[in-house]
Every structure is written in C-alpha cells, then in structure tokens.
Amino acid sequence: MIKFVLNRFLLSIPTLLAILTIVFLIARVIPGDPASVILGDSASQEALENLRHRLGLDQSLIQQYIQFITGVFRGNLGDSLVSGTSVMREVLNVLPYTIDLTIAGVLIGIVFGVPLGILTALYRNSFLDFIARILSLIGLSFPAFYSAILLIIVFSLQLGWFPVISSGNLLDPVQRLHHLILPACNLGLIMVAYVTRATRSSMLDVLREDYMRTAKAKGIPGMVILFRHALRNALIPIITVIGLYIGVLVGNSVLTEIVFNRPGLGKLIIGALNQRDYTMLQGLMVVYSIIIVITNLITDLTYGFSDPRVKYS
Amino acid sequence: MNQEHLLEVRNLTTAFRIQGNLFPAVRGIDLHLDRNETLALVGESGCGKSITALSIMRLIPQPPGEIVSGEVFMKGIDLLTLPEERMRKIRGNKMAMIFQEPMTSLNPVLTVGFQIMEALIYHQDVTNVKAKELAIEIMNQVKIPSASRRFKDYPHQFSGGQRQRVMIAMALACRPEIILADEPTTALDVTIQAQILYLLAELKREYSMAMIFITHNLGIVASIADRVAVMYGGEIVEVAPVGDLFEKPRHPYTEMLLRAVPRVDLNIEKLSYIPGQVPSIDRMPPGCHYAPRCDLRMELCDRQDADLVPLPGEPAHRVRCWIRGDSREIQDKP
Ligand SMILES: Nc1ncnc2c1ncn2[C@@H]1O[C@H](COP(=O)(O)OP(=O)(O)OP(=O)(O)O)[C@@H](O)[C@H]1O
Ligand SMILES: [Mg+2]
Numbered sequence: 256m257i258k259f260v261l262n263r264f265l266l267s268i269p270t271l272l273a274i275l276t277i278v279f280l281i282a283r284v285i286p287g288d289p290a291s292v293i294l295g296d297s298a299s300q301e302a303l304e305n306l307r308h309r310l311g312l313d314q315s316l317i318q319q320y321i322q323f324i325t326g327v328f329r330g331n332l333g334d335s336l337v338s339g340t341s342v343m344r345e346v347l348n349v350l351p352y353t354i355d356l357t358i359a360g361v362l363i364g365i366v367f368g369v370p371l372g373i374l375t376a377l378y379r380n381s382f383l384d385f386i387a388r389i390l391s392l393i394g395l396s397f398p399a400f401y402s403a404i405l406l407i408i409v410f411s412l413q414l415g416w417f418p419v420i421s422s423g424n425l426l427d428p429v430q431r432l433h434h435l436i437l438p439a440c441n442l443g444l445i446m447v448a449y450v451t452r453a454t455r456s457s458m459l460d461v462l463r464e465d466y467m468r469t470a471k472a473k474g475i476p477g478m479v480i481l482f483r484h485a486l487r488n489a490l491i492p493i494i495t496v497i498g499l500y501i502g503v504l505v506g507n508s509v510l511t512e513i514v515f516n517r518p519g520l521g522k523l524i525i526g527a528l529n530q531r532d533y534t535m536l537q538g539l540m541v542v543y544s545i546i547i548v549i550t551n552l553i554t555d556l557t558y559g560f561s562d563p564r565v566k567y568s
Numbered sequence: 569m570n571q572e573h574l575l576e577v578r579n580l581t582t583a584f585r586i587q588g589n590l591f592p593a594v595r596g597i598d599l600h601l602d603r604n605e606t607l608a609l610v611g612e613s614g615c616g617k618s619i620t621a622l623s624i625m626r627l628i629p630q631p632p633g634e635i636v637s638g639e640v641f642m643k644g645i646d647l648l649t650l651p652e653e654r655m656r657k658i659r660g661n662k663m664a665m666i667f668q669e670p671m672t673s674l675n676p677v678l679t680v681g682f683q684i685m686e687a688l689i690y691h692q693d694v695t696n697v698k699a700k701e702l703a704i705e706i707m708n709q710v711k712i713p714s715a716s717r718r719f720k721d722y723p724h725q726f727s728g729g730q731r732q733r734v735m736i737a738m739a740l741a742c743r744p745e746i747i748l749a750d751e752p753t754t755a756l757d758v759t760i761q762a763q764i765l766y767l768l769a770e771l772k773r774e775y776s777m778a779m780i781f782i783t784h785n786l787g788i789v790a791s792i793a794d795r796v797a798v799m800y801g802g803e804i805v806e807v808a809p810v811g812d813l814f815e816k817p818r819h820p821y822t823e824m825l826l827r828a829v830p831r832v833d834l835n836i837e838k839l840s841y842i843p844g845q846v847p848s849i850d851r852m853p854p855g856c857h858y859a860p861r862c863d864l865r866m867e868l869c870d871r872q873d874a875d876l877v878p879l880p881g882e883p884a885h886r887v888r889c890w891i892r893g894d895s896r897e898i899q900d901k902p
Contacts, residue, residue, distance in 0.1 A: 469674065
C-alpha cells in the first residue's frame with residue numbers, strides 16, 4: 256500500500272515537470288518582447304534593457320529554464336512587476352480563500368449529488384428522476400457568473416442573509432464560514448449537477464450487475480445491499496468524474512470570486528492580466544498546474560483505495 | 569396435499585413486460601422436491617429454467633418481470649404471499665442459490681471471506697469472530713486451499729473454478745435445506761466441471777439438503793439427479809424418475825434431447841440435433857409449444873396445449889403431449 260502511494264506520487268513528478276515546461280515555453284514562444292509589451296511603445300531603450308535584465312530575459316533560454324524550474328522547486332516564483340512583492344507571498348495570502356471555496360464546492364457537490372443520484376437511479380423514470388434531470392441540465396448550462404449575480408440579488412440584497420462582498424476574516428471561523436456559504440453554493444450547484452448525473456448512471460450500471468442478485472439471494476437487508484454492495488462499486492467511476500470536474504471547478508471559481516468580490520487566485524489572475532503583471536501570471540499558471548496535479552494525485556489514490564483491483568495489479 | 573413435500577410449486581406463471589404487453593416466460597409450472605432429493609431441470613437455452621428458479625426465490629427483476637400466478641409452498645408456507653422481510657430471512661438461510669456465472673456473480677470490491685461471512689451475520693445469531701471462523705471452515709469444506717490466508721483476498725485473485733467454490737461456500741454457509749443450482753458448471757472447463765459437480769453432490773449428502781439442479785447437459789443429469797423435469801418453451805413437458813426418463817422417454821422433445829446427447833458408443837453420424845430453436849416468449853405458438861418442431865404433430869397440437877398428466881399406472885411419470893400422454897382427452901374433443 257505504501258508502495259502504491261509512493262509510486263503514484265513519483266509518477267506525478269514528471270507530469271508536473273512537463274506542465275512547468277509548457278508554462279515556461281508559452282511565456283517565451285508568444286511573439287513580441289514581453290518588456291516592450293509591458294512598458295508600451297514609448298519606452299526608452301534603457302528602460303527596456305533594465306526590465307529585460309530584471310526578468311532575466313537577457314540570459315540564454317537554457318539558463319532561464321533552469322532558473323525557472325529551480326525557483327519553482329524552491330518555492331520562489333519571482334517578484335510581482337507591479338507591487339514588487341514576492342508572487343509566492345501574494346499567492347499564499349489568498350490561497351486559503353480559494354481552497355475554502357473549492358473544497359466547499361466539491362463537498363456540496365458530493366453531499367447533495369450522491370444521494371440525489373442514488374434516488375434518481377432507484378426511482379428511474381419517476382417524477383423525481385424527471386425533475387432532477389431537468390434541474391441538473393439547467394445547472395450544467397447555467398453560466399457561473401449569472402447564477403452568482405442571482406444568488407447575490409436574492410440572498411444578499413433582498414433577504415440580507417449573507418454579505419454582498421464575501422471576504423471574511425480567516426481567523427474567525429464563524430465569519431469565514433458565513434462569507435463562504437453563498438459563493439460555495441454557486442460553485443457547488445454545478446458540481447451537484449455533475450455528481451448527480453455521474454452517480455445516477457454509475458448506480459444504474461451497478462444495479463444491473465450479477466453480484467447485486469447474488470447479494471439479494473443471500474438475504475441481506477435492502478439498505479445494506481444498497482450501500483455496501485451497490486454504492487461501493489458505483490463510487491469508483493464517481494470519484495473519477497469528481498476528480499475531472501475539480502479542474503472545471505477551479506475555472507469557475509475565478510468567475511465566482513470576481514462576482515462575489517472575494518479574495519482568491521481568481522481575483523489575483525484578473526488583476527495580473529489587467530496590469531500586465533507578467534511574472535505574476537506565470538507564477539499563477541504554475542500554482543494552478545500544481546493544484547491540478549495534486550488533485551489528480553488525490554483522485555488516483557482515492558480510486559486505488561476504493562477499487563481493490565487497482566491496488567494489487 | 570396428500571403428503572407434504574419440502575417444496576411444492578403449483579401452477580407458477582412468471583411473465584415479462586415487453587413493449588407494454590405481458591408475455592409469460594414460464595407457464596403453469598408444477599413441481600415438487602422432497603428432502604434429500606435432487607431434481608434436475610433440463611432444457612435448451614431460453615426455455616425458462618433460470619426464471620423458474622428465480623421465481624421460487626422471488627428474485628425476478630420487477631419490472632419488467634412479474635409473478636402472475638401460482639403458489640410456492642415450502643413446508644406448507646406459500647412463499648409468494650410472504651411479506652418481503654420474511655422472505656429475506658428465508659433467502660440464503662433456508663433456501664440458497666448458486667448462479668451460472670462465477671466470474672460476475674461475486675462483488676469485486678468485497679473480500680471473498682467477507683462475502684461468505686455476510687449470510688451468517690444476517691441470518692444467524694453469531695459474533696463477527698465466530699462468523700469468520702465458520703466462513704473459514706466452510707471455505708475448507710469447499711476445498712479452497714489455504715482458506716484462512718485467502719479469506720482476505722478479492723474475487724479477481726481467484727480462478728473461475730475457485731470462484732464457483734466460493735459461490736458454493738456462500739450458498740451453503742447457513743446450511744440451507746434447499747439449494748437451487750443454476751448451471752453451476754456451465755462456465756467452467758470440463759475437468760473443473762467434474763470436480764465442482766462431485767463437490768456439490770458430496771456436500772449435498774453431508775448436509776442432507778434437497779437440490780434443484782439446472783442444466784442443459786443430460787450427461788450430468790444421469791449422474792446427479794433422482795428425478796428429471798424437462799422444460800420446453802416455458803413449460804414442463806415431462807417429469808420422471810431419472811431411470812424412466814432415460815429408458816422410456818415419452819415426450820417427442822425428450823426423445824430428441826436424448827438422441828442429441830453425444831455418446832462414446834455411437835459415431836458422430838448417429839448424433840442428431842434438434843432443428844429450429846425455442847420460440848421467444850412473445851412468439852409462443854397458441855397450442856403445444858413444441859408443435860412447430862415436432863415430427864408427430866397433429867392438427868389438435870396447433871390448436872390447444874395438452875396438460876401435464878401422469879401415465880397410466882405410473883403416477884411419477886408425467887407427460888404434456890396429446891399423442892403420448894393426454895390421450896383420454898383426445899376422445900372428448902371433436
Ligand atoms: N428480463 C427479461 N426480460 C424479458 N424477457 C426475459 C427476461 N429474462 C428472461 N427472459 C426470457 O425468458 C425466457 C426464459 O429465460 P431463462 O433465463 O429462464 O432461460 P434459461 O432456460 O435459464 O436459459 P439458459 O440456459 O440460457 O440460462 C427467455 O426466452 C428469455 O428471453
Ligand atoms: Mg439460465
């Protein structure tokens with residue numbers, strides 16, 4: 256088992272390296288000199304030279320690459336061009352907000368999506384199934400920024416239950432949670448839709464399996480059959496789907512953070528884009544890559560633990 | 569009931585809904601099983617053997633299936649009218665089933681040992697430790713090598729033959745009185761088939777169980793069964809003690825089946841096969857189901873189905889055929 260975990264962990268390192276290389280190349284391959292893009296057409300030759308030196312663009316590509324990679328592994332993503340502070344520090348300042356939001360979104364997706372998926376599979380083609388399918392279709396096709404605005408109008412402005420600007424003090428757990436609920440629901444809605452669909456179809460497959468009949472023939476109580484025999488098997492593909500959609504969720508969290516005016520990676524990335532903060536953008540791409548690689552690793556490990564056929568082969 | 573059987577099925581009809589209409593998959597099944605007895609249920613693929621067994625266990629998938637009529641008495645209690653919770657306590661406990669497909673009938677994410685233990689946990693008042701002990705004991709009995717070590721293994725770590733042993737262990741864990749074995753050896757290769765059959769026969773004797781053994785292999789029937797019921801198109805067409813059936817089959821379909829069994833003492837030219845195939849349940853002929861394939865068929869056969877009646881002087885040998893069995897009724901018909 257330790258071997259399995261270690262194995263998957265080591266396997267994700269080359270993946271990460273490959274992504275980092277791509278991030279590095281994208282920044283260099285894009286036509287045009289970053290320095291003149293940042294400073295504009297009217298910049299003096301001297302200023303351009305200066306900036307190139309600060310960015311390390313006057314070095315050879317190989318040197319730049321080595322510096323970039325070693326920097327990443329040492330946790331150094333360079334300094335922001337705009338504020339001059341370390342990119343890493345800026346990221347760490349807002350990362351808890353984004354992590355809160357993403358985890359809450361996934362949890363909402365699982366807590367509502369899995370039971371809903373089970374029910375719609377058990378009572379397929381019933382009225383409940385019909386309603387749930389329409390709702391999940393709406394959930395899937397609804398743009399995240401639009402649902403965010405609707406949520407703010409109803410729950411913040413009209414009912415006044417939640418703050419309009421969801422920042423929240425990280426050190427005050429109650430406030431942190433209170434500020435989290437609305438944006439998390441916005442993110443979670445889509446996840447609920449995905450998870451419901453995945454659970455439903457996975458459950459329907461499992462319910463048709465021969466071993467379900469075997470379990471029933473043994474005279475095991477219905478609830479035990481449902482949870483131990485059916486759900487345990489159905490979870491395996493559901494985990495994969497959840498893992499895949501966490502990537503989508505991270506993308507949606509950018510929109511959610513902006514509409515709710517909530518600190519986070521999403522707001523950082525928009526700010527960097529607006530201000531042409533080249534190092535900040537590159538640093539954020541690195542951070543997002545690491546998040547995705549870690550998510551995949553966790554998905555892989557969970558998958559391995561829920562399916563004995565993976566672990567031992 | 570003049571004499572109480574361990575299991576008695578009367579007039580059982582189970583139908584499936586296909587595009588809104590109910591079509592019987594098995595019809596008017598009458599059979600009984602006594603203590604220590606093995607009844608073989610034989611017939612071609614699709615004739616309703618599995619559906620009969622699943623109906624007895626009340627395991628018909630519903631929808632699309634439905635038990636339309638009939639009674640299934642076990643020691644005088646009609647199982648079909650029992651509340652589901654009481655039926656659950658019978659399944660796997662008093663009456664257990666072994667399925668055809670050992671590869672897909674075990675749950676891939678639960679250990680083999682746990683799957684054997686499970687029936688014990690829910691049917692018998694035992695602690696987990698005791699259940700585990702009993703499970704290992706029965707794994708030894710079905711001759712799974714190094715049982716206590718393999719207890720924690722998963723189904724994919726077992727071969728087909730071993731999985732069928734696990735299935736047998738699971739079914740026998742609570743020492744049921746009746747075992748329904750649905751082609752337990754069909755999916756296995758020939759040498760392993762013989763081992764499993766031998767094991768099943770041995771355990772059946774040891775536990776003094778009664779067994780309904782489903783197969784389409786008449787060769788197996790001769791060695792394992794006391795009585796044989798031949799099914800065709802969802803009906804029982806002939807029932808007889810095993811010797812009688814092999815020596816003097818009455819139904820034209822049984823005769824055909826027997827002629828289709830490969831024998832070492834006959835060469836291949838003499839081996840006959842049965843032309844045509846079992847009609848699907850939504851295309852059953854209105855009269856005798858076998859009539860379209862029968863050499864002896866008369867006009868009446870196409871019009872009306874015969875009843876399963878005993879032969880004169882042989883109450884245990886019953887046949888559903890206008891020509892060979894139900895002759896007394898031919899006279900009444902215009
Ligand atoms: N779920 C179902 N829906 C519709 N028809 C069904 C269903 N299950 C079984 N049938 C039909 O019922 C008939 C009897 O099926 P059954 O499985 O009992 O055959 P069998 O004698 O066990 O055959 P085999 O030797 O292939 O296992 C078949 O014609 C089959 O097509
Ligand atoms: Mg069958």
